[in-house]
Amino acid sequence: MKIGELAKIAHCTTETIRFYEKEGLLPEAERTEANYRSYSARHVERLRFIRNCRALDMTHDEIRALLRLTDAPADGCGGINTLIDEHIAHVDTRIDELKQLKAQLTTLREQCHGEQAVEDCGIVQGLTEMDVGATRARHTHLG
Amino acid sequence: MKIGELAKIAHCTTETIRFYEKEGLLPEAERTEANYRSYSARHVERLRFIRNCRALDMTHDEIRALLRLTDAPADGCGGINTLIDEHIAHVDTRIDELKQLKAQLTTLREQCHGEQAVEDCGIVQGLTEMDVGATRARHTHLG
DNA sequence: TAAACACCTTGAAGCCACTACAAGGTCAAG
């Protein structure tokens, strides 16, 4: 199977696949005589795993850790559970942050109703006068 | 006022301020004889505005648009309202996405309870077998 | 047989909003 076919199966681009190879997420493929990458069913499985993890917003580091854990069958799946739990915590944190953000934005938005002059616009005043304090530390890799 | 003092007031680093200048968000400062940047109250106000927008997770493009709108007092604040409304919509979209994500992760997590072998781990199976389909288009710049 | 076209190769640069670092200049205090 050539790279384009694999890309279609995995719903991603050929560039992404080559990028995963360079990152060490996907093992290198065999090559044809023409130096084309040639993929097997194991690559399909691995790539699907990676894409699913990405769809769940895991970082490449998290995915690498997960792949290492699944490739070490001796260890059982305790480590896997922990990793997923931590990732769920990231998502939770980010949801809370965004809810707070929305509350702030909604409050700001309510400062201005009509088509008044910019000088009197409560939004502009709010944005100028707010003092948000130090940037809060990041508790999640989710943007 | 030198750059370090401004950075303290605005709760950011000197590098960030120089970066905003290069980006065209913050107007260039006067220079002292020693070629140090020298800032005025107007810079303080502008930088605070920018940092507040960033604290609300606006992109530099959104901030630039907002600054242009506030600098054109003739136009009233309709455009400003629209921009904020759109930004709130971004945040809402992202919250919904993350909630869905959490639901998926929670379902996945429930596939595995104990310390079984990796081969039988429902999480690993889930990650291998899910087929998440095409990556959904981004409706928000929020990560 | 040749041209057109789809596919493949590598490598480098761009995206965003910074952050970090290197190598040096300026200035006040001890």
Add this chain to the structure above:
DNA sequence: CTTGACCTTGTAGTGGCTTCAAGGTGTTTA
């Protein structure tokens, strides 16, 4: 006169790709 805090410029790194350039390969059609 040295220490140390501050300033200057420029470059490179972050993550997860995406885009581009310049070319090689392989199949189909005229």
